[in-house]
Amino acid sequence: MTNIQWPRVGTQFMTFAFDFPEMASRLDACSPEELDQLDFGVIGFDANTEVNQYNAFESQAAGLSPQRVLGQPLFTNVAPCMNNFMVAQRFDDALEQNVALDETIDYVLTLRMRPVKVALRLLSTPGSATRYVLVKRQPK
Template sequence: MNVSTLSFSRPDLAEELDRCSPEQLDGLDFGVIAFDADTLVQRYNAFESQAAGLSPQRVLGQPLFTNVAPCMNNFMVAQRFEDAQEDGSMLDATIDYVLTLRMRPVKVALRLLAAPGGVFRYVLVQRQPR
């Protein structure tokens, strides 16, 4: 798979990310945080690790919305994943957001992806150019 074709806004992105190796995820130019039904982080790419200043060792296996990114534990992000899981519905939403944990406020676009029966759920982070 050619990761250069995987853009932040690609329509079938969740399915493509499910098939990516960790090395392919590391080649992307946006942050990828993949988590399971228990919200434990299972995949965390190099772009996001560097941008957030958190090593994969510190993030992998940790609950996303309480230990890793509590600034996303709200109705705009975490609740949307809960609602989609409860309803068995597809989630594909892109929102403007401000990350505030462990850093100065940073404007980003978040893409929230979850599919019924999907391998992982995703928070994708696209940082705004300076």
């Protein structure tokens, strides 16, 4: 778990974790520095699938610098291994149906690396400018 803490609920802070409820709205409120403190990958992208958020954890784990990723289309230039019915199509369907998307799937990343088992959390909220793919690497 990370050190980012949200406002008090009673006498306790809520801790920011991969499975945190209402994650998309929480990420929308984070600064780039706060995103860099997370212990899982965060890739934010716009309606044209251009990456506009890319945190330090994901950069280090994937071996891709933010300068190489930011502004690039996620599903064609950055992560074409996610350009399929399991990931990209779910975002397209949610956008077309104007419904929220919050699904976690087991996945294997294969581009530019040997296969890596991950959990992907796919987040999209109608009316929000940014959609998210969260990447949690499985322990070795």
